[in-house]
Amino acid sequence: MGLEISSIGLNPFSSQIANLKQLNNKYGRKVYFGQTVQKQDSFQSNSTTKFFDENTVKTLIAQNPTVGKILKDNKITPKLNMKELKELQLGHCKDTQEVAINIAKNLPYALKQQANLQDLREGAMLHDFGKVLIPSEILNKNGALTQEEHKIMDLHTELGYQLLKNSGLSDSVLNLIRHHHNNVDASHSFVPDINLQILNLADKYSALTESRVYKDAYSPEKALTIIYSDVKKGDIHPFLFNALVKSINQIQSPQVNTTAC
Numbered sequence: 001m002g003l004e005i006s007s008i009g010l011n012p013f014s015s016q017i018a019n020l021k022q023l024n025n026k027y028g029r030k031v032y033f034g035q036t037v038q039k040q041d042s043f044q045s046n047s048t049t050k051f052f053d054e055n056t057v058k059t060l061i062a063q064n065p066t067v068g069k070i071l072k073d074n075k076i077t078p079k080l081n082m083k084e085l086k087e088l089q090l091g092h093c094k095d096t097q098e099v100a101i102n103i104a105k106n107l108p109y110a111l112k113q114q115a116n117l118q119d120l121r122e123g124a125m126l127h128d129f130g131k132v133l134i135p136s137e138i139l140n141k142n143g144a145l146t147q148e149e150h151k152i153m154d155l156h157t158e159l160g161y162q163l164l165k166n167s168g169l170s171d172s173v174l175n176l177i178r179h180h181h182n183n184v185d186a187s188h189s190f191v192p193d194i195n196l197q198i199l200n201l202a203d204k205y206s207a208l209t210e211s212r213v214y215k216d217a218y219s220p221e222k223a224l225t226i227i228y229s230d231v232k233k234g235d236i237h238p239f240l241f242n243a244l245v246k247s248i249n250q251i252q253s254p255q256v257n258t259t260a261c
Contacts, residue, residue, distance in 0.1 A: 048125045051167065052089045054082050057132055060163045067133070067162045074152060076135060084139055085132040089125070092206055097124035100202035102247035107194075108239060114194045122169065123176030123199055130160030130177075142213045157181060183235070190237060201227070201240050220248050 050056055057080055061067050071078050097120070104115040131139060134156050138149050145153060161178035169177075176199050183191055183200040190197060208223035218226070224245060230236040 048122055049089075051126065051129065051164070052085060054080060057082070057085075057163070060167060063166045064162050067159065070155060070159060070162065071133065074155060076133065076152060076155075078133070079135070081132050081134065081136050081139065084136060085129070088128050088131060092210060093125050093128055095210065096127065096199070096202045096206040097121055099205055099244070099247070100124045100198050102251075103198050103202055103240060103243045106243035106246040106250075111194060111239060115198060116172065116195055119170065119172050119176065119195050120198060122173045123180070123195065124202060126160065126164060126169075126173070126177055127180045127199060127203060128156060128160065129163060130156035130158065132163075133159050140213050144214075154181075197237060197240055201236055201244060204230075205244060220252070224248070 051060075061078075068078070070076075100120045101117060101124075104112065104117060104120060107115065134153060138145065138153055141149070157178055157180065161174055164174060164177060172195070175193070176196055179191070179196060180199050180203055183197050204227060205223055208218045208226060209220060211217040224241075227236060227241065227244075231238055231241045
């Protein structure tokens, strides 16, 4: 059976809207998703596999002195965690990529037109690339991180951006890598990038439904219940959450009726 929306308290949302440039959500905030994203049809590498090679990572570090400065300023010993990076490539990043694409495909038509699937594929696969330089004892700690460890862990977004800054990736993909944890701005309004909103949500869902050294994997129902609390707080847009629910229903039960979603 598919996931019952009513079981986690989600009121039905309309799947059609006339104008998505600006709308007031149920929490009283104005939401901007910006202009329609221009589809790119360039011949730049569509494969991110090359970046997961050890020699390539070393080259990327050598190309940007800022990477070494970040490590030095934060007293991080330069060491490549290739084992963890490979695990991310085949596990969390691959799963996040699949979830993100499925969310995009289940958005209302007007929002779907703004999503760039190629950017999502590349951004999702590389969003945690910077963790290759985060100490393994922090990545794999079986317990809560200290404040200082959180500070170091949070560096993975900037490290990923700096590592890949000169790699030939588009600015839009680099923006996803650098800001995938920041889907709201300082005024707590949604960042006007639908791809960033999608990646942020896909990353959260994937992290909740996979096992980590410090937790077991949550069921889809439990993960959605947790994420729905962010919807109620205004941290996740309901249209994106709705698309996530629909995509999960399609995977679990292709015949499920999602009209209530």
